Amino acid sequence: MLALQLLDSQLDALEGRRRRLPERAAVEAAAAAHATHAAERTRLEAVIAEAGAAIESAERAGVELDTKRARLEAQLKTVIAPREAEALMSEINGLAAKHGELDDGELEAMERQADAESALAALADAEPALLDAVATATAALQAAEAELDAEVADVRARRVDADAALGDAERATYTSLRQRYGGVGIAQLDRRSCTGCHVDLSPMELDQVKSTPAGEIAECPNCSRLLVV
Numbered sequence: 001m002l003a004l005q006l007l008d009s010q011l012d013a014l015e016g017r018r019r020r021l022p023e024r025a026a027v028e029a030a031a032a033a034h035a036t037h038a039a040e041r042t043r044l045e046a047v048i049a050e051a052g053a054a055i056e057s058a059e060r061a062g063v064e065l066d067t068k069r070a071r072l073e074a075q076l077k078t079v080i081a082p083r084e085a086e087a088l089m090s091e092i093n094g095l096a097a098k099h100g101e102l103d104d105g106e107l108e109a110m111e112r113q114a115d116a117e118s119a120l121a122a123l124a125d126a127e128p129a130l131l132d133a134v135a136t137a138t139a140a141l142q143a144a145e146a147e148l149d150a151e152v153a154d155v156r157a158r159r160v161d162a163d164a165a166l167g168d169a170e171r172a173t174y175t176s177l178r179q180r181y182g183g184v185g186i187a188q189l190d191r192r193s194c195t196g197c198h199v200d201l202s203p204m205e206l207d208q209v210k211s212t213p214a215g216e217i218a219e220c221p222n223c224s225r226l227l228v229v
């Protein structure tokens with residue numbers, strides 16, 4: 001039973017190592033860096049699209065203003081009454097002012113778009129390195145996992161032998177103890193302490209444990225795990 005316990009504990013430790021592999025954290029960090037990059041690209045693409053739409057709508061509105069203005073200017077040539085001419089002039093000036101505002105807005109949108117486009121180009125340049133980092137980290141993780149897999153396979157093969165050496169009753173006892181004590185059902189006496197609960201036994205408890213008749217297994221007086229002396 002102790003042999004089986006030691007092998008199972010080894011398997012548990014290997015699984016723990018698998019979960020805590022630094023290579024896994026490195027893959028996650030590299031993937032997160034690439035995700036940040038992708039999110040920034042999406043944001044810049046949205047800026048470019050928004051600026052493009054603003055430019056288009058400013059252009060359309062500008063054409064409308066130009067048409068209106070041409071009509072008013074033609075009208076102005078036919079008008080004789082000074083008051084009417086004045087009113088037309090002021091309307092034309094109003095249109096020109098509006099056109100100026102439109103042009104300013106369009107220029108701003110073009111600047112936004114150009115800035116976003118150069119930022120996007122810089123991002124595109126940075127992407128291969130990020131993808132390389134993900135690929136390198138992933139390969140390192142796979143190598144580390146393959147190493148663990150080999151170790152696990154080796155321990156499992158030894159576990160088959162240890163399991164075959166147990167009788168049915170022993171196997172049942174072992175299984176239920178392992179479940180009950182969260183993995184370690186069979187502990188060892190390590191000098192004065194139990195490897196299950198790591199509590200030191202008193203000299204009297206130590207005497208009792210050590211005087212367990214041959215063929216029987218003692219129990220830890222603290223945690224009740226089977227205690228192999």
Ligand SMILES: [Zn+2]
Binds near residue numbers: 195
């Ligand atoms: Zn104990």
